[in-house]
Amino acid sequence: MRLRSGDPEAIGGYPLERRLGAGGMGTVYLARTASGRRIAIKLIHQQFADDEEFRSRFRQEVVAARRVSGAFTAAVVDADPEGAHPWMATTYIEGPTLSERISAGGPLSGAGLRTLAVGLAEALRDIHRAGVVHRDLKPSNVVLSAEGPRVIDFGISRATGQQTLTMTGRVIGTPPFMSPEQLQAPREVGPESDVFSLATLLVYAATGQGPFDADSPYLTAYQVVHEAPKLSAVPQALRALVEPCLDKDPEHRPSVAELLVQLMDLPDDFDPAPARPDADGIDSATRVLGGTNGTGTAGAGATSGAPVVAGHRTLPRIGTGLRRRWRSVVAAAVAVAAVGGGVALLGPDFGPDTQNTARTEDEGGAPEPAAKALPEGFAPWQASVRGGKDIPDELRCVTRGADAYCGGGGVVATRLRAADGKPLWTVRSPGVPASGVHFGGVTGKAPDGTGTGAVTVVGYRISDDGTPTRAVALTEHGEERWSAPVGGSSTLLTGRTRNTALYRGDVLSVDPGDSRIEARRADGDGSVRWSTPFPPGTRCAPYTPGPRAARLYAFCASDAQLRSLKPDRPTLRPLDPADGRLGEPVPLDGQWRPVGELGGKLVLAKEREENLDFAGYTAVALFDPRTGKVSRDPLRGASGDTVSVTEGADPVVAGGALYFVERNGQAYSVDPATGRVRWSRQSGVEWVSAPAVADGRLYLASSSGRVTALDARDGDPVWSTSPRVESLGNEAGATARVAVAGRAVIVSAAGNTVFAFDTERPPDDE
The missing domain is CATH 2.130.10.10 (YVTN repeat-like/Quinoprotein amine dehydrogenase)
Incomplete structure (x- = not known):
C-alpha cells in the first residue's frame, strides 16, 4: 500500500517506503536502515499516545519482543515507547501470513504441514524460554518466510509472573484461537494457553477451519470453553498429537517442549484425512476459508448448515457471516484491531x-x-x-x-x-x-x-x-x-x-x-x-x-x-x-x-x-x-x-x-x-x-x-x-x-x- 497524505516521511530517522497495514491502535510501515536493511515500523495512533493504558501495553510489547530472539520470531531493531508518538521497529519478514496462504491455496498437508508444526513449536519453545507468554497465536500472526514460519506481534503478550494488563472493557484475544482459561480468567493464563492456541492453529492449517468455529464469535467462545473440538478432518497422525493440547484443563496439556519432540517424529508424507462429517453433521468440504483484509488480520469461518436443495439444484447453504467470509474477531492488539460498535437513528417506521x-x-x-x-x-x-x-x-x-x-x-x-x-x-x-x-x-x-x-x-x-x-x-x-x-x-x-x-x-x-x-x-x-x-x-x-x-x-x-x-x-x-x-x-x-x-x-x-x-x-x-x-x-x-x-x-x-x-x-x-x-x-x-x-x-x-x-x-x-x-x-x-x-x-x-x-x-x- 502506498503512503497516504498525512503519513510521516520518516520515523526515528528511518525513511518510510510504504504502508504494510493498519489496525485499531496503529499503522505498520515498511522502512530501511542506513545500510539498506528492510524493517517494519509499528506507529501507535496519535490519539492513543496520551492514553497511559495503551502506552503501558506498548511498553510491555516492546519488552516482550526484545526478550524473544529465536530463529522463528522477528527481532526488535529499534523502539521509542516513551516518545510523543510511540513506535517500534522490527526486522521485516517477507512472505504471506498463514491466513493468506490458506485462503489462496487451501489447507496444508505432508511436508509443508510438518514444517509449519515443528517451526511453530520451536518458536513457542523459544518464546517460553525467554519467560514470555504470547497469548495471541493465530493465523495472521504467523508469517511463512522462505526460512520457515515466524511468529510476530507481541501486542498482548506478557512476561511470566507479570501482572496481565487488560484494557478497560475488553477481553483480549481472538476467540477461535483462545484457550478456555484466557476467555474465563485472562489474568491467570500461562504457557499452557499458548499450547492450546498452537493446537487450534495447526487444526486450521490442516483443514482450513478451527476446531471450535461457529457462526457467532460468542458461540465460538462458548464452544471453546464447553464443547469438544471438531477434529474429524485432521490427519490421524497429527490429530493424536493436537487432541491432548486441546484439553480444557491446562494441567492436562503437554508442554511445548514435549509437543515439539512428538511433532519431530511426524513423517513428511503423512496423508490428510478424508473429508467427512464433523460431530455437528457438517461436511468439512462445505466450510469456507477466511481471508485477510489487507492488514494481516484474518480468521476461518464456516457455512451454517448442510446443502439446501432448491428444485433440481443442490447448493451450499450460505451462512450469515459469509459476506466477510467470517473474519476473525480481534480484540485489541496494538496495530492490529480492536472492539467495535455503532449507533442507530429511528424514523416514523422503526425497522x-x-x-x-x-x-x-x-x-x-x-x-x-x-x-x-x-x-x-x-x-x-x-x-x-x-x-x-x-x-x-x-x-x-x-x-x-x-x-x-x-x-x-x-x-x-x-x-x-x-x-x-x-x-x-x-x-x-x-x-x-x-x-x-x-x-x-x-x-x-x-x-x-x-x-x-x-x-x-x-x-x-x-x-x-x-x-x-x-x-x-x-x-x-x-x-x-x-x-x-x-x-x-x-x-x-x-x-x-x-x-x-x-x-x-x-x-x-x-x-x-x-x-x-x-x-x-x-x-x-x-x-x-x-x-x-x-x-x-x-x-x-x-x-x-x-x-x-x-x-x-x-x-x-x-x-x-x-x-x-x-x-x-x-x-x-x-x-x-x-x-x-x-x-x-x-x-x-x-x-x-x-x-x-x-x-x-x-x-x-x-x-x-x-x-x-x-x-x-x-x-x-x-x-x-x-x-x-x-x-x-x-x-x-x-x-x-x-x-x-x-x-x-x-x-x-x-x-x-x-x-x-x-x-x-x-x-x-x-x-x-x-x-x-x-x-x-x-x-x-x-x-x-x-x-x-x-x-x-x-x-x-x-x-x-x-x-x-x-x-x-x-x-x-x-x-x-x-x-x-x-x-x-x-x-x-x-x-x-x-x-x-x-x-x-x-x-x-x-x-x-x-x-x-x-x-x-x-x-x-x-
Missing part, C-alpha cells in the same frame, strides 16, 4: 433499515437540528436482558414513543421503558445466537400519526434443532401474531445479515428453499400476500433503504456466482410492493452494496478486495429507478485525489450524506452524488459499528459501550464516554447499536447489556 434514513433529506449533508426532550421521568439506566440459551450476544434496539424495542442475542424481542429501562416483556429464542441476526424492527401506526396498521414487532426465532430460522411477528404487548420460516442469501447479495425487510407494513423474506421472495402483512395472520419466484438460474434478496423508503428492490446473482461466494456481476431489479413483480434487470459491474436512499435514488458503494477478501470501498453510485440509469463516481478527497476507505462499519446514508467509518475509528462524510469527501476525522473509537445522525450529530459506539458524538457538519468531536462492559470483540460490518429517543441515547453493548444516558450530560465526558 433496522431506518438507521440508513435520516428524518430529513437535507441535501446539505447534515440534518437540521430539532427540538430535543428527554422521556418523561428519565434518569440514566442500565439493564441486562436474558436470552433463551443465556449465551451473551449483542442486541439491537429501536425506539417508539416512550419505549425501546430490542432483539438478538437469544431474544426474539423485548420491550423496555425508555425512561428507566424497566422491562415490560421479553420473548426469548431457544436456539444459539447467530452472528449478525439481531432484530427485524417495529412497524405500524406511530405515536406521531405516521404509518398504518396495528403496531407489530418483528424478530427472529433461532431453533435449537437445526430447522430454519423463523421470522416472528409480535403485538406491542409481546403476544405472537404469527411466525414463518425464512431463508435466503441476503448477506452475500446485499451485505446485510438480515433475513427480513420491513416495507410499508409488509414483512418481506425469502422462503427456506431459497427459490422465491414472499410478502406478508405484519399485522395479519402470516399468510403470504404475494410470492415471486426467482428468475431461472438465480437467487435474489429483497432490499429496502427503509420501511418508508420511496422504492423496493431485489438484488440477484447467478447460482454459480453465489457458489463461488463472489457475486461480482449481480443485477439490480425494482420490486413492485403491490404484487412482487420484478422489473427489468440492471447489471452492476463489480460488487456494489446498497447503503441507503437519496432523493428517491438508491445509493450504492463499490467494494474492493485484497487477498480474496473484502477490504473496503472505492466508489459510490446512484441508481435512478425512474430512468433505469446508474451514475458512478470514485471516492475523491478535497484535492481531487482518489480515496479508498478501508473495511469497517456498515456505511450509512443520513441527511443527504454518506458516512463511512473504518475499523480504526476514522470517519468520513461523503457527498453521495459526487463521491467527494466533505470531511474526515478520527473518532477515537475502534471497531465501531454503523453510525447514526440525529440533531446535527454523528453517534458512534463500540460493543464495549463506549460512545462518541461528532458534529455531523464538520466531524469535530463533541464528547466521548468510557467503556461500560467487557467485550470479546466485534464482527466486521456491524450494524448500529444505539437508538436516539429525543435527547436520550439508548445503547446496546456486549452481553445483552442495554443502557441509556442524556446526550447533553454524557457519563465520563472525556
Whole structure:
C-alpha cells in the first residue's frame, strides 16, 4: 500500500517506503536502515499516545519482543515507547501470513504441514524460554518466510509472573484461537494457553477451519470453553498429537517442549484425512476459508448448515457471516484491531433499515437540528436482558414513543421503558445466537400519526434443532401474531445479515428453499400476500433503504456466482410492493452494496478486495429507478485525489450524506452524488459499528459501550464516554447499536447489556 497524505516521511530517522497495514491502535510501515536493511515500523495512533493504558501495553510489547530472539520470531531493531508518538521497529519478514496462504491455496498437508508444526513449536519453545507468554497465536500472526514460519506481534503478550494488563472493557484475544482459561480468567493464563492456541492453529492449517468455529464469535467462545473440538478432518497422525493440547484443563496439556519432540517424529508424507462429517453433521468440504483484509488480520469461518436443495439444484447453504467470509474477531492488539460498535437513528417506521434514513433529506449533508426532550421521568439506566440459551450476544434496539424495542442475542424481542429501562416483556429464542441476526424492527401506526396498521414487532426465532430460522411477528404487548420460516442469501447479495425487510407494513423474506421472495402483512395472520419466484438460474434478496423508503428492490446473482461466494456481476431489479413483480434487470459491474436512499435514488458503494477478501470501498453510485440509469463516481478527497476507505462499519446514508467509518475509528462524510469527501476525522473509537445522525450529530459506539458524538457538519468531536462492559470483540460490518429517543441515547453493548444516558450530560465526558 502506498503512503497516504498525512503519513510521516520518516520515523526515528528511518525513511518510510510504504504502508504494510493498519489496525485499531496503529499503522505498520515498511522502512530501511542506513545500510539498506528492510524493517517494519509499528506507529501507535496519535490519539492513543496520551492514553497511559495503551502506552503501558506498548511498553510491555516492546519488552516482550526484545526478550524473544529465536530463529522463528522477528527481532526488535529499534523502539521509542516513551516518545510523543510511540513506535517500534522490527526486522521485516517477507512472505504471506498463514491466513493468506490458506485462503489462496487451501489447507496444508505432508511436508509443508510438518514444517509449519515443528517451526511453530520451536518458536513457542523459544518464546517460553525467554519467560514470555504470547497469548495471541493465530493465523495472521504467523508469517511463512522462505526460512520457515515466524511468529510476530507481541501486542498482548506478557512476561511470566507479570501482572496481565487488560484494557478497560475488553477481553483480549481472538476467540477461535483462545484457550478456555484466557476467555474465563485472562489474568491467570500461562504457557499452557499458548499450547492450546498452537493446537487450534495447526487444526486450521490442516483443514482450513478451527476446531471450535461457529457462526457467532460468542458461540465460538462458548464452544471453546464447553464443547469438544471438531477434529474429524485432521490427519490421524497429527490429530493424536493436537487432541491432548486441546484439553480444557491446562494441567492436562503437554508442554511445548514435549509437543515439539512428538511433532519431530511426524513423517513428511503423512496423508490428510478424508473429508467427512464433523460431530455437528457438517461436511468439512462445505466450510469456507477466511481471508485477510489487507492488514494481516484474518480468521476461518464456516457455512451454517448442510446443502439446501432448491428444485433440481443442490447448493451450499450460505451462512450469515459469509459476506466477510467470517473474519476473525480481534480484540485489541496494538496495530492490529480492536472492539467495535455503532449507533442507530429511528424514523416514523422503526425497522433496522431506518438507521440508513435520516428524518430529513437535507441535501446539505447534515440534518437540521430539532427540538430535543428527554422521556418523561428519565434518569440514566442500565439493564441486562436474558436470552433463551443465556449465551451473551449483542442486541439491537429501536425506539417508539416512550419505549425501546430490542432483539438478538437469544431474544426474539423485548420491550423496555425508555425512561428507566424497566422491562415490560421479553420473548426469548431457544436456539444459539447467530452472528449478525439481531432484530427485524417495529412497524405500524406511530405515536406521531405516521404509518398504518396495528403496531407489530418483528424478530427472529433461532431453533435449537437445526430447522430454519423463523421470522416472528409480535403485538406491542409481546403476544405472537404469527411466525414463518425464512431463508435466503441476503448477506452475500446485499451485505446485510438480515433475513427480513420491513416495507410499508409488509414483512418481506425469502422462503427456506431459497427459490422465491414472499410478502406478508405484519399485522395479519402470516399468510403470504404475494410470492415471486426467482428468475431461472438465480437467487435474489429483497432490499429496502427503509420501511418508508420511496422504492423496493431485489438484488440477484447467478447460482454459480453465489457458489463461488463472489457475486461480482449481480443485477439490480425494482420490486413492485403491490404484487412482487420484478422489473427489468440492471447489471452492476463489480460488487456494489446498497447503503441507503437519496432523493428517491438508491445509493450504492463499490467494494474492493485484497487477498480474496473484502477490504473496503472505492466508489459510490446512484441508481435512478425512474430512468433505469446508474451514475458512478470514485471516492475523491478535497484535492481531487482518489480515496479508498478501508473495511469497517456498515456505511450509512443520513441527511443527504454518506458516512463511512473504518475499523480504526476514522470517519468520513461523503457527498453521495459526487463521491467527494466533505470531511474526515478520527473518532477515537475502534471497531465501531454503523453510525447514526440525529440533531446535527454523528453517534458512534463500540460493543464495549463506549460512545462518541461528532458534529455531523464538520466531524469535530463533541464528547466521548468510557467503556461500560467487557467485550470479546466485534464482527466486521456491524450494524448500529444505539437508538436516539429525543435527547436520550439508548445503547446496546456486549452481553445483552442495554443502557441509556442524556446526550447533553454524557457519563465520563472525556
